[in-house]
Amino acid sequence: MNREKLLNTAVILLLLAIPLWAHMAEEPFLITLATKVAILALAGVGLNIALGIGGLVSLGHAAFFGIGGYAMGILAAHAQNYEPLAEWPMLIEGTNQMPVIWLVAVVASALAALVIGALSLRTSGVYFIMITLAFGQMLYYFAISWTAYGGEDGLSIWVRNEFPGLNTLVPLEFFLICYVILCAALWFAARLARAPFGLALSAARQCEARVETVGITPYQLRLTAFVISGAITGLAGALFADLNRFVSPTMLSWHTSGEIMIFVIIGGVGRLFGPVIGAALFILLEHLLGGISDYWQIYLGGLLLIIVLYARGGVIGAISGREVAHD
C-alpha cells in the first residue's frame, strides 16, 4: 500500500471511530459534527468528479446542493402538513421516507445539471465559471422569492425523515446512513476514475486536442461528468437539509459553491479523498476557530493561499506526494 492509500484508510476509519466513541461517551454534538463532515465530503466527492477529473471549475454547485435540499424540504413539508403536492393530473403526496426523497433529489439535481451543463459547457475557462455562477444565483434569487416554501426565511421540518428499519432520530444511526452513502460514493468515484470514461475525461482536461484526435468528443464526456457530479452533490444537499431539519436559500448561494470548492482544494483536487480531508479540516477549523472569532474564515483564507501557492495537491499532496499513476 502506498502512502496515499494508508492516509485514506486512516481517515475513513477515524471518521467512523470518532462518532462510535462519541456515542458511548454520550457526546452527541461530536456525532453531529462528524455527520456534517460526511455530508459535505459527499458534496465534495460530487464536485471533484467535475473539477478534479474533468477540470470543470464550476462555481454553481450550490445549485445542485440546494435543489437536493429543497427536494427534501418540499416533500417533507407536504408530508408534515398532510397537503398533497399536486392533485391533478394525479395525486402526488409528500413523503418523509428518505429513499424516496433521495431519489427525487438525485433526479432533480441531475436534470438541473443537464440543462446548466448543456448551456455552460459551450464555453470554457473564466466564462464557464461565470455562467455556472450565474445559474446558481438565478436559483438562489428564485428560492428567496418563492414564498410558498418559506422564501427568504427557509423551510423548517419538525421531525427528521425516516429510513426503513432505522431510528434516524438517534444521531449515530443518521450518521451511519450518511457514512455508508459517502463510502458508496467514494467507491463509485474511484471506479469511475479508472474506467474508460474516467481515462477519456481526464485526458480531455489535460489535452483537448489529443482526445479529439483519437475520435472522442470532449463535450459529451464533460456533460456526462457534470450530470453525475451534480447528482451526487444534490444527494448531499438532501442529507444536509435532513441533518439541520431546515432548508433555506443559503444552501443555494454562491458562498456554498465557494465553500465546497475551497475545501476540495484544501484537501486535494482530483485526489479521491481530497473532499473528505478537506471537509474534515473545514468543519474542524470552523468549530475551533469559530469559537475564538467570528472572522475565522480569515484563517481559512490564509490556509487556502498557502495550499494554492505551495502545495498543489492540497493536504493529501503535501503528505503523500505526487499522485501515483495507476495501472
Place this chain on the structure above:
Amino acid sequence: MTDMTDPSGAGQVLKVSDLSKSFGALQASKNITLDLRAGEIHALIGPNGAGKSTLIKQISGELRPDSGSVSLLGRPVDDLDRVARARMGLGRTFQISALAMEFTVLQNAVLGALGARGGVFRFLGNVMRDKALVAQAEHALERVGLLSDAKRRTADLSHGQRRQLEVAVALTLQPKLFLMDEPMAGLGAGGSQALTGFLDTLRHEAPILLVEHDMDAVFALADRISVLVYGEVIATGTTEEIRNNAEVQRAYLGEEEPV
C-alpha cells in the same frame, strides 16, 4: 507551377483542392492543391512560416479554410469537424506534442485504442485491465520502440520520445492515412534513422503526408515532395524532380539553408 497531381484521381486517399486561408493580411494558404495516394509518402517541405502547419490543420479539421475543399477517401469532409475526420481514419501527430502529460506512456496509447474501439461511456471496469485495449496499445508502443518506457510518466519523456509516442497513439487508431507534423524533431541521429526505417515500412499500411525539416529523412522516404513557400505550392514532384527544379532551388534549397 509544376503540377504532378494525378488527373484521374485513382487511388487518392486525400485530395486538397484550391485551398485558401488568410489571417488578416497574411495569406497562409494560397490555392493549394495536392493529393495523397495509396502506398506513398508525400513530403511537404518549405521554410519556417511557409504555412505547412496551417495546411495540416485545415486537412485535420482544426481550421476552416476560407475557400477550397478537402476530400478523404473520396468523400468531401468540409463540413466535418476533427473528431469526425479522425473517426473516418485520419491519424495525426502534432508538431508540439499533444499528449496527456500526467498519464503514463501506456495510458496515452490505451486512450488511442479506446478512441478507435469506442465504448468510452463505461463507468466501472478498469480500462488498464482491458486486455484487448492494452494489447493493442503495447503493440503500437513496441513498433515505435517505446514499450520499455510504457510505465513512465509522459511528462518525464524527452521531446523525441514524445514524438515517438505521438506516432504510437496514431498507430492505435489503425488509420487509413497519416498526417505527421515533424515526427523527427528532437530525435537524435539514431532515433531519426530508426523512425525513418519504420515509416518506410508503414507506408504500405497507410499513406503518409509528412511535414519534415530533416532533409535526409525526406529524401530517403518521399515518393513525392511538395514545396510550400509563402503559402503556395511552388512545385510537386519526385525527389529527383524537386532536386533539379530551378524554381525550388532559387526559392528554397539554394538560397536558404533549410532549418
